[in-house]
Amino acid sequence: MASPYSLSWADAPPYHYHGRPQPAPDSPASSDGAGPRSLWIGGLLPWMDEDYLYGCFTTSRELLSLVIKRNKQTGQSEGFGFLKFSDHTAAAHILKSYNGQKMPNAVQDFKLNWATQQPAPKKLPDPDFKLDLATQQERHAAVDSSSDHSIFVGDLAYNVTGYMLHHVFKARYPSVKSAKIIFDKFTGLSKCYGFVQFGDVDEQIQALTEMNGAYCSTRPMRIGPVPKKKSAYATV
DNA sequence: GTTGAGCGTT
Secondary structure, eight states: OOTOOGGGGGGOTTOOOOOOOOOSSSSSSSSGOOHHHHHHHHOOOOOOOHHHHHHHHTTTTTEEEEEEEOOOTTEEEEEEEEEESSHHHHHHHHHHHHTTTTTTTSSOOOOOEOOOOOOOSSSSSOTHHHHHHHHHHHHHHHHHHHTTTEEEEOOOOOOOOOHHHHHHHHOOTEEEEEEEEEEOTTTTOEEEEEEESSOOOOHHHHHHTOOOOOOTTTEEEEEOOOOOOOOOOOOO
């Protein structure tokens, strides 16, 4: 008999193991390694401390430091932190290979992005600071554009990850850009719903009807339109 | 039954 948990279609992520020793990062021609070197990591659960994160990235010798932001009064993790690497290339590699992959001993995926650089204390901004502004603008643009062509996916099983959801939709709709599961910040458990973002509006509309009732893992999904995100700030 | 998450200290 087949295992009820056969999730072969949501197989292990491709980039998870870095078995080969990597060349020393001491290449003097580091001009091509220029650029941002800090990553932001979010979606952390309260129990995920520095040791846990170091354990996640032991294969990266370019990881210089790691910090989790904590509430100064309570000492509780604020759910995000920063990873600093010795060069841009290493950081970019970690971002690409880890982002969206499943976190060890947790149900959720790594949520990584470029960090906004140090909040420039009381100095005049360097010319390099433009880079940071550009990065920020890119990020905001990405957020803004993420509101279009999304669908709501409910009735998900608890074990469905963003990776699985993405896979199920991407198989039918090539324009799928992203899929995300909403997790409870404190328990880390799935809230059993998520969002899938399409690049093509026609595929979005098709999916609204075609994927309603389709199975992901053990349950039929319920598809719905996404209401406008609460726009706290009017476009005035 | 269900409608979202985001950037630090020296």
